[in-house]
Each structure stands twice: as C-alpha cells, then as structure tokens.
Amino acid sequence: MEYTLWARGLRRYYGSGTGLVRAVDDVDLVVAPGETVGIVGPSGCGKSTLLQLLGGLDRPDRGELWLGRRRLDGLSETAAARVRRRGIGFVFQSFHLVDELTARENVELPALLAGTPRRAARRRAEELLGRVGLSGRAGHLPGALSGGQRQRVAVARALANDPGLLLADEPTGNLDSAAATEVLRLFAALRAEGRTVVIVTHDSRVAGTADRLITMRDGAFADETVLTGRGGRPASGLGALAGLDL
C-alpha cells in the first residue's frame, strides 16, 4: 500500500527561554508515493527530530501530519504504535536489532507483533532475507554478522509488514565504505521498485540515490534540489501534489 506523506507547519521545540532549541521549525513537506527524498544538513540541524515526527515516534508541538488519509499528529501513543507497526518501516544508524534473536527472528518480529500467523511471518522473513542477499545467514545472531549484513537485516525487518513508507536515519553512518556500498545498493533497489523512502544521510553517495534532496539548516528547509534523469516519476512540487491522496 502506497501513501502520500504530507506535513504542514510541523514544529518541535526543545527547552525554553534562552535554552530554546528550534529543532524542527515549521516544516512543510510532501513526499509522493514511490519517491525517495534525501535529507541532508549539518549535525544538530533537526534531521533526526524531523524523521521521528514523520514516523510518529515523537509528536509535533504544532502542525499537521498525514499519511494517506490518516492524520498522524495528535494520535494517542497506542494508536500511533498501531500505524507505525503496519504502515511505517524504520532503519537506524545503529541497526537496533535484538541481539538475542537470529536474523530470521528479527525480521519475523514486526509481522508477528502485527498479528501475522507464525508460518506466514516465517515465509515473509525468508523471502526478505533472500532479497537482501542474506538467505545463508538467516540463523545467525546479529553478533555473528558484519555491520553491512546487520544493516541489511534491519532493512529486511523494516519491510516485514510491507510498509507504505520507509524512514532511514543515517543508515550507513556506522559502516565502512564497502558495507555502505551494500546498503546503498539496497536503497537504490528499493527506489527502483517504487518504495516511498525518506532517508537522512551524511553520505553524498546515499544522497545520490534520492529523487529529491532537501538541505536542512536550524530546523528548517534551506534548499531543495531535484535530481534529474531518474525515470520521470513526479519528483516534487505540483507533480507530488497531483498524487495527493487525501
């Protein structure tokens, strides 16, 4: 299921008075179904905070956030968790795999939590591990995998419930160059198959896989570049609005 992600006037401040931090400062964003949007900018400019807002892991102080026809801002913790479980996949810099579970079990977990029968969850996990090139490692614990392999397991896990939106926060940030290349290929493949992806990155090669690149500064969008020659999907602006599903 593909959804348009739509945010208007999204704001998240921390602290108060002289300690006030405008982590996300009235951000407007539309991500069309099938689009890969890269977000870059200096450390502390609000990239992670924005991604957490977009994924319903944190609540905005104000502003609206919609995923398809569903309004996400202001949902209760339980309702937000339900939307996340079914509709949004996360990939983090530090993988966040469960160390005590095998690769297969890590990938199965979100499906089981969403109520998928055990057999179907197992089948899905096997299929996804195959897609990220790790069929032969399904029974390994994360500790027995390389960084690049762990991150590929994390991507497979993020896809377990076939989410309409995939959010990634510096997914190559902890990887050496060769491992980063593995993960980079994976994101390029996700883009090619029409996944909707928002990816925060420091890595210019990762940024290069995006359809559109947004630069953040001091909590706001400072610049936007549409990367060309990428197969003619609507990338931004009116094209994205035309795909709006509200």
Ligand SMILES: Nc1ncnc2c1ncn2[C@@H]1O[C@H](COP(=O)(O)OP(=O)(O)O)[C@@H](O)[C@H]1O
């Ligand atoms: N939980 C928090 N409490 C207070 N300040 C925070 C918190 N999380 C982030 N910040 C501040 O908000 C700003 C944006 O942080 P962050 O979104 O992590 O930036 P980035 O991911 O671009 O490095 C920074 O100044 C950071 O110190």
Ligand SMILES: [Mg+2]
């Ligand atoms: Mg960050």
